[in-house]
Amino acid sequence: MKIPVVLSWSGGKDCAMALYELCCHADYEVVALLTTVSEEFKRISHHGVREELLELQAEAIGIPLDKIYLPSSNSHPCTNAVYEQIMGEAMGRYKRQGVETVGFGDLFLEDLRAWREKNLATIGMKAVFPLWKRPTSELAREIIALGFKGYLSCVEGKVGPGFAGRSFDNQLLSDLPAAIDPCGENGEFHTFVYAGPIFAQPLDIEVGQIVIRDGRYYADLLPSHASDTSVLTEAAIPPVR
Numbered sequence: 748m749k750i751p752v753v754l755s756w757s758g759g760k761d762c763a764m765a766l767y768e769l770c771c772h773a774d775y776e777v778v779a780l781l782t783t784v785s786e787e788f789k790r791i792s793h794h795g796v797r798e799e800l801l802e803l804q805a806e807a808i809g810i811p812l813d814k815i816y817l818p819s820s821n822s823h824p825c826t827n828a829v830y831e832q833i834m835g836e837a838m839g840r841y842k843r844q845g846v847e848t849v850g851f852g853d854l855f856l857e858d859l860r861a862w863r864e865k866n867l868a869t870i871g872m873k874a875v876f877p878l879w880k881r882p883t884s885e886l887a888r889e890i891i892a893l894g895f896k897g898y899l900s901c902v903e904g905k906v907g908p909g910f911a912g913r914s915f916d917n918q919l920l921s922d923l924p925a926a927i928d929p930c931g932e933n934g935e936f937h938t939f940v941y942a943g944p945i946f947a948q949p950l951d952i953e954v955g956q957i958v959i960r961d962g963r964y965y966a967d968l969l970p971s972h973a974s975d976t977s978v979l980t981e982a983a984i985p986p987v988r
Contacts, residue, residue: 749776752875753813753841754850756780758791758801759938760897760915761852761878761930764890766808767945768877769850775875778846779813780805781837783830786816792825794900794937795965800952803970804939807946813837831866839870847872854878854886854932887920887929895943898954902936904962910936912954912966939968 752769754777756762769775782801783792791801798814805812815837819825838849849867853860853876864874878886899919902911906927913919915938920929927935942949955967 750774750848751776751778751846752848752850753777753779753781753846755852756782756805756812757794757852757937758782758796758804758940759794759852759900760890760895760940761854761932763852763895763897763940763943763945764886764893765850765852765877766810767893767943769875770945772877775848775850777810777850779811779841780808781813781815781849783815783817783834785819785825787819791939792817794939796900796939796968797970800939800950800968800970803950804941807948807950809947835866835870838867838872842870842872848875849873850875850877852876852878854883854930855880856932883928883930883932884920888917891916891920893944895940896949897938897940897942898952898966898968899936900939900966900968902964903934904959904964906935908964911957911964912968 752775754762754766754769766777769777784790784798784801785792789798790796791798801814802812815833817825817830817833849872851863851874853863860876867874897915899911899913899915907924910919923929931937941952951971953969953971955969958965958967
């Protein structure tokens, strides 16, 4: 019998690769994708991607999406204490349903892994890290070679202008400054994946406006049929908690 797993899901390349690895593993079955979404801004936390794209992505993958809404506003970003309370309640619901394992796409940040494992242990759950300690330069190229396609949705200012909205491909890896991790594991950039081996069909999306907020560049990714084409402003991007 396979071990049921709820996967922490941001819509980006690392969690997509983690899902791919778990799906290829005989011992695990991913039963849900768990994403945090800004309640006010209706965008994925940190990444700034529209909720509509998140829903289309999960539909194309074929795994149920569980959206956890975080209270946040420009004047009151969600605190860590509130985040831990909300996520603890969500994990408790899964545990009562018999799901005791949570998957993560983390690569090498020891403090982040320890924090996740500590929080899960308090309610009797455990974590699995399918990509842990994989060399990021090799992993980045493997993700591309497998056919995953995505755009950089959020880029820190230190990466440099012109990267937000670019495709995550081999040319991008060649163009990244030497000090930037190829997978952006230190938070240098975030991605949104729209095609790959876990998708039944690719999403039809396009890159809209680029805006700057708190020293980060955000690309407003849009479904090609988007009815909301309003001008994106800094105030429409959720603050980083």
